Amino acid sequence: MVRKGARAAGDAANIKSAPPQLSELKDKLVRSLRDLGHRFVITIDDVDRLEPGEVIEILRLVRSVVDLPDVVYLLCYDSDILAHSIKKATGVKSGQSYLEKIVQLTVMVPRPEPLQLRQWFSDELHLIASTKDDDELSRLKLVIDYEGGRQLRTPRSVVRALDAVRFFWPPLREAEADLADLIWLQLIKDGNPALYRWIEEYCATAAAVSLGIARVEEAEKTQTLAALLTTVAGGHFDDLTYRYNFAEQLPGVQVDHSKDGSGFSIFERVSDRDRAEAIRKRRLASPDHYRLYFALAGPSHALTQDDFTSMWAAAEAGASQAGAALLRLHDEHLAGSLTKADLLLERIESGAYEVLAPGQCENLLVAFSQMMDEAYRRHPFDLFWVSSLWDRARRLIPLLLSRLEPPRRAAVVTAMFGEGAAIAWLTSLFRHETFAHGRFGERRRPEDEWLFRNAELDQITELMLGRYQTMSASDVFGCPNPISLLFAWQQGGDEQGPRRLIEANIVSDEGLVETLEHLNSTIESSDRGKFNILKRDNLAPFMDYESVAQRIHALKKHTKLGARATRLAVAFDDGTEY
Structure with missing residues (x-):
């Protein structure tokens, strides 16, 4: 009996502690809401941004409590997107029909007018940033009108664009970047990430x-252009004004008017003036600054402002200081054989020379004549290929000389060719001018392609021949490209001088081997790689070619010189084939 009584008491306790049913709770909540006498509005925003399963869960919860008194549920969503999520989650034929069973009243929110969105963006932008000059302001207006008109389609797009500007602009403002370019790029990034990535890759290339x-x-141009068109909808570039505005933002992009064309031609030549202007203003089109707009940092090859500042200060201080500064930049490698010194000379040629004072131009010219051979010895480059450091310095000569008054110009030419330690680089200039002026060879060039005037070349010839005539064989062989020096000496007017020097040096067998080792040429083939050859055309002007070839073959059995002579004999044989 006691056990039965205890069990009964336990059952009663369990019944008493059981939670109330959902219906009981709902009835109690209904009574409480009616007693309060207040209306409640429950807002659920961005329903369309939920996962399909989450959408269905929210809608079912709303439907289960939708009949509560004085409670209104406000659901905010894009009906097309939400209907698609419903269809995907439930498998029903029509997501809209499913939605209509739950939503009693639909209010379509009117789309903001494009003008209002652009004005809102402009007003907020004015509180964040400012332009440096009228040109930048004018371009900014065009960007907001044309690109903003396409990308600023919703309030959310305006907010996202402004948030991006707030993040990117402070560091770019410190770098003196271009606000109009930043806004153009950010609008595209938010509205069309694929086009943004195409622009990034194009600017890098x-x-x-x-x-x-x-x-x-x-072929690569065609492929890159086709890739551009895949990032946008058909007809995106049909508007000619918009097309022009798009092209003007990027380097080497031009509008193509042909009927069968794609609307653009790309990777076209950029004028030196336009490139210099883009660099000066730190535009997106600048090869030195484009990466600022993508990564808040300059490209790996870019010169820093400190590089420029220290270089201009060194050029003002003197020729030796300028030469030392150039060598320091030459020690900083960028890509391949390219160094910061190469980049600096490119920038000077692109227009930076116009801001240099005459004294700086003078010191740079003398510095070239002192350090160019040393630059080659530190980091050898192909002297017979295009765009070496020597070539870049050569192209600067007429530009820098044009900044000097006649007396100073004459003094600089004398200092360069009379005292410059870079005898090999000076020799390359001497040979260039000997041919350009038509003093040797049959291809006299127009005067606007000369580096020096006729009277200056007379002086240079006298100075260089005088220096050659005092050089020993060791001096000649110690220079980069001694063959070029011998030819410059001969072509400059002293035909016998270099021959006498070489013939005196090859009297002994050891002297012959040494001479030929310095007068060989390096070539490269696909099957053998790099190897040396001895060419008749390079040797015959300075020695008896047949005689020295026979002597070398005879020396292959020499005790001390045999190995070296054997290599030279092979170079002789290869020289007849290449």
């Missing part, structure tokens, strides 16, 4: 082309 470290073939 265009910068490499500008530096001469890359080349874009026609």
Whole structure:
């Protein structure tokens, strides 16, 4: 009996502690809401941004409590997107029909007018940033009108664009970047990420082309242009004004008017003036600054402001200081054989020389004549290929000389060719001018292609021949490219001088081997790689070619010189084939 009583008491306790049913709770909540006498509005925003399963869960919860008194549920969503999520989650034929069973009243929110969105963006932008000049302001207006008109379609797009500007602009403002370019790029990034990535890749390639470290073939141009068109909807570039505005933002992009064309031609040549202007203003089109707009940092090849400042200060201080500064930049490698010194000379040629004082121009010219051979010895480059450091310095000569008054110009020419330690580089200039002026060879060039005037070349010839005539064989062989020096000496007017020097040095067998080792040429083939050859055309002007070839073959059995002579004999044989 006791056990039965205890069990009964336990059952009663369990019944008493059992939670109330959902219906009981709902009835109690209904009574409480009616007693309060207040209306409640429950807002659920961005329903369309939920996962399909979450959408269905929210809608079922709302439907289960939708009949509560004085409670209104406000659901905010894009009906097309929400209907698609419902269809995907439930498998019903029509997501809209499913939604209509739950939503009693639909209020369509009117779309903001494009003008209002652009004005809102402009007003907020004015509180965040400002332009540096009228040109930048004018371009900013065009960007907001044309790109903003396409990308600023919803309040959310305005907010996202402004948030991006708030993040990117402070560091870019410190770097003196271009606000109009930033806004253009950010609007595209938020509205069309694929187009943004195309622009990023295009700018990187265009910068490499500008530096001469890359080349874009026609097939690649076609492929890149086709990739551009896949990032946008058909007809995106039909508006000619919009097309022009798009092209003006990027380097080497031009509008193509042909009927069968794609609307653009890309990787076209950029004028030195336009490139210099883009660099000066730190535009997106600048090869030195484009990466600022994507990564808040300059490209790996870019010169810093400190590089420029220290270089200009060194050029003002003197020729030796300028030469030392150039060598320091030459020690900083960028890509391939390219160094910061190469990049600096490119920038000077692109227009920076116009801001240099005459004294700085003078010191730079003398510095070239002192340090160019040392630059080659530190980091050898192909002297017979295009766009070496020597070539870049050579192209600067007429530009820098044009900044000097006649007396100072004459003094600089004398200092360069009379005292410059870079005898090999000076020799390359001497040979260039000997041919350009038509003093040797049969291809006299127009005067606007000369580096020096006729009277200056007379002086240079006298100075260089005088220096050659005092050089020993060791001096000649110690220079980069001694063959070029011997030819410059001969072509400059002293035909017998270099021959006498070489013939005196090859009297002994050891002298012969040494001479030929310095007068060989390096070539490269696909099957053998790099190897040396001895060419008749390079040797015959300075020695009896047949005689020295026979002597070398005879020396292959020499005790001390045999191995070296054997290599030279092979070089002789290869020289007849290449």
